[in-house]
Amino acid sequence: MTLSSLIAHTPPERDVRREPHYYPDHISEMLEYGLPLFESLLRYSNLDSITKLQLLDTFKAAIMLHDMGKLDEDNQTVFSGRSKGKLPVDHIDAGIAIANEMLNELLAWVIRGHHAPGLPSKSEERNFRRKIIQNTNAPRDRNYLLRGRRHHRDGESQSREYFEAHLKAIELTESRLSLYKQRQISSCGEYPNLKFELPEESITTRLLLSCLVEADHTSSANYHDNVEMKRFNLPPRRWQERLNRLNDYVSALDETPYAQKTVRNQIRHDFYSECKERALTNDSMYMCSAPVGLGKTTSVTAFLLRKAIQRDASRLFIIAPFTNIITQTVTTLKKAVLLDGEESEKIIAECHHKVEFSNKELRQYSTNWQAPIVVTTAVQFFETLASAQPTSLRKLNALVGAVIFIDESHACLPPRFLKIAWSWLKAFSNQWGCQIVFSSGSMVEYWNDSFFVGELKQKIPDILTGAIDSRVGEIEKNRVEFKRLEQAISRSDLVEKIIQSLDDSSTKLKQSVLIIVNTVQSAAYLAYYLAEKFNQKNATPVKERTVLHLSTGLAPINRDNILQEILRRQKDSEWDSQAWFLVATSCVEAGVDIDFAVGYRERCSISSFLQTAGRINRHGRRASGTLYDFSFIHDEEMLKHPSFDDSSIIFDELWEGLVNKNKSYTELTTTALRKEFSRSNESQAIAESIYQDEVKNNFQEVDKGFKVISANTATVVVENSVVEALEKGYLADWRLVQKHSVQLWFNKINKLELKQIRGCEQDGIYSWINDYEYDDFLGIYAGLINPRRIFKQLGGVI
Structure with a gap:
């Protein structure tokens, strides 16, 4: 086998005659895409120049070594078709072995995190090192952090056989490591060799993994779709033009029949003027406590567009707690900042479960936060920051250098998650070039209250000035x-x-x-x-x-x-x-x-x-x-x-x-x-526990613990035609299920004895319409209220 014929991916089933995706090509494509991507992040970063160079070298090493175990001869035999089945050697361990030799902890963490189940927890890895020595004849002088087969340390059997299987995988890697290095260097060149600790600020680790996954998946997808590998470029932002367009839009609103010349409308006009004209400060976080009816969406957007112009921001993010607010905001943005000739879906990404896209490429573009303007739910936004999963973290890099508008901030998170979320936002603001505005008509200043955020307490300025605030106060009374x-x-x-x-x-x-x-x-x-x-x-x-x-x-x-x-x-x-x-x-x-x-x-x-x-x-x-x-x-x-x-x-x-x-x-x-x-000792304990897990780099615990919405519900379909299509197995569009279903708690599902739809048992989808009525006035209660009343009228006891 020649070095140029080493394989990274086999052809897709629909095109088995195609040349395989060769390993040197895959690494080269990732470098050509990934390095400019990561360099663009570093341009926004406030880290010192030495740290930036070390992070860039570590990232380059991660690209070059993340799949190095695929170079094993037994794996190449399967790739080339000379034998069948799964890869006999788990390819995850080789790159980590090299990282441990370098004493580059960050590199090892990112390579391990690139594979399921994602970024591991440091506490669990320390326990693993102790247990593998206790349960096997493993030498005590080796570094076993992150080593062995791919795993979920806290979710697997802890038997002696379990640890011996890991040790066997480690020993196999050690015995073949020199061959892997030789093939790696000969086919792809030298990789950076440097020592680096796992950063105290865990967002940095997540960002490196995000960029690695983005480069890897882009290369793999382009090969799979048989298209030329694209190069990384930030989207067309055109912030000054968008601000001009917004000014025109607001001016036009002042001339509509509904723009009555009231005191409130004059204040609204003055507030917008302040946001578009006041001198910009060097602060990176702001609040906007303006009450309702003052045009916060357009005014804060104008302020952030000016910040975007000043800092050449990567993107504009608007975060809101509810999908109806997102839909309303996107409708406004299409009128206010979309430029002539632009396709709205390419410029404004509306990210929530109900949105529809005209094609698969645009869905991917939106899902990965690639558009210049991204409007998404608070749940998706914050759970992405908390994630340890490579697929979820892929889009995180898009946040760096962005201007971020967190609308209705009081409703975005429960109190138990405020401290950890504030620590993430501070990291993006202080280290990764983000400008953030919190807005609400019932503002909660949790960041300025040590009871919520402890030692992270910080006062931030209000873009609603005293003069405007006093005028608003008079009419609000x-x-x-x-x-x-x-x-x-x-x-x-x-x-x-x-x-x-x-x-x-x-x-x-x-x-x-x-x-x-x-x-x-x-x-x-x-x-x-x-x-x-x-x-x-x-x-x-x-x-x-x-x-x-x-x-x-x-x-x-x-x-x-x-x-x-x-x-x-x-x-x-x-x-x-x-x-x-x-x-x-x-x-x-x-x-x-x-x-x-x-x-x-x-x-x-x-x-x-x-x-x-x-x-x-x-x-x-x-x-x-x-x-x-x-x-x-x-x-x-x-x-x-x-x-x-x-x-x-x-x-x-x-x-x-x-x-x-x-x-x-x-x-x-x-x-x-x-x-x-x-009043809730439990919530306070959860808040401190999940924050300490974040500080300790226990990524898996943070991922599992940071769930804004309980998952103890199931999908219940209320439309007969959708139920029939699911039962017959010919439903082509999953969005129809979303449109025609409700989410019910399992205790209600059990109490009402709802039945799972035939063929959907694995997905846990239930039918409402088979047992109860539904209409567009009362919804599911059309099937609960009427029978109940009839029963009572007939003298029944419920």
Whole structure:
């Protein structure tokens, strides 16, 4: 076998006659793509020049050595087709052996992390070294960190045979290492040889792995698709042109019929002007505590575009907690910053599970955060930062040098994850050239509170200046009046109160009522009984409904339709002179540009109440709006949400300050969250434990522990045609499942005895429609409320 015929990848099954992907070509392609990629990251970095050179050499060595075990003669025999089956020698260990010889800990970690299950945990690796010596005849003077077969140290048998198998793999590598080195150097040239410790800042390790995976997968994919290897280039950013376009867009808004010459609109105009004209400072982190209706999205975007111009930023990221905010933001961005002749999908990547793409290449482009403007969920953003998995980390390198807008920052993470997330954001800001703005109408300044972030506490400036803030404060005092129903109220009495509230309202302009409750079931029942008062049937067309209902009890396709109808009614429509009602859960309380005359919010938390207040008399077009706080007399229909016990108590404690408005909303929401967090010893313990795992480079523990959303749910399909297609095995588009399904907790699935769809047992997908009714008004509760009422009317006991 000649050195030039060493193989890295065999041809795809659809084209078996093609030449294999030769090892020297694969390494060369990765170097040609990967080195410019990593150099672009280093240009944004604030690390010292010596460290930058060491990181670049370590990265080059990782590219050259990550697959070195494939050079084993037994593996090449399989690659060349002279024998069949899996590769007999696990190719992961050879490169790590070389890294350990160099005493380059970072190199070893990145090579090991490039293969499943990803970046390992340092504590587990230290235990492994001790146990392999205890359980085998392994020499004590060797470095066994990361060595052996690919593994998941804490998820496998710890028997003597287990450790002997690892030792056997290590000894095989040692016996053949000189041949591997000879083949590596002769076919690909010398690799850098340097000592380097694992960085204290774990983000650096993740970034090296991210770049390695990006270069490797790009080379492999291009070979697989039989296309020429592309070179790395940052996307076309054109920040100055986008800022000019945004200025034109905002100026045009001022001339629309809806841009009434009110005090609030003048302040909105002045706030935007400040963001686009004020002198830029050297700070890299900011907050924006502007209340609702001040045009935060456009103003903060203008500020960050100026920062992007100043620093030649790599990308603009906009992070939001909910998909409906993301969709709304992307719609605005397409109008405001997209330039003539540009394809929106290539410029603005909308990253969440419901988005659709016109082709596979654009999906990959979006998924890997390659576009100049990326709009994604807080869950995807922060879980990527926490990840140890190579596939998830592939896109992380796109963050370096970016300007980042974290919208509705109060709702992005639970308190237990604030400290570790803040440490990541500080690292990207201080070391990797990022500029970050946190924005919320109910801001929580957790970064300036040692109770949340300990020794990482830091004060950051507000881009809302004192002059604008004082003017806003004056008009905010009168925009919404806060009231409360002192006694817990029954569902039937609340229905009567809701209808009566419009008669009591001081305005006749667009009479509408927003009611937000704490559980999906409560929303469905309340919508059902309220609709009964207006003789509204479930089959009433959406545009004719007096009562709208919006919650995750509806499938995404129906939620989108309802949201579009709500937005339609915000403009001139037949509903301007008719009363209408929206019953919803918290999915509409943050970031959505909707406006109601009167609001009701089931007692939950200070931040939720303030966010709901942002939907009441949002633009100040009425003399005043009213928002009521209330609590239910809970029963089997109007369920109590157990997660809000503490926050409701704290809400009561802070009510006077909320009503009297003698404290800023930022102070109130920060105080409330601190009180909530202090009540949970478990959350505090989790916060410190996961942060210490991060400090100790225990990557696997951080990956497993940092889950923003519990995975204890399953997909339940509510559309009969989709269920039939899945059962028959011919569903071509997985997005149809997403559009026509809901997520239910397993305890509810078991209680309702839902059945898995035939053929989907492995994926855990259930059918709703086989056993229960579903409609686009009540969603899954169409199958639960009506039979229950009929049963009661017939004298049954539930």
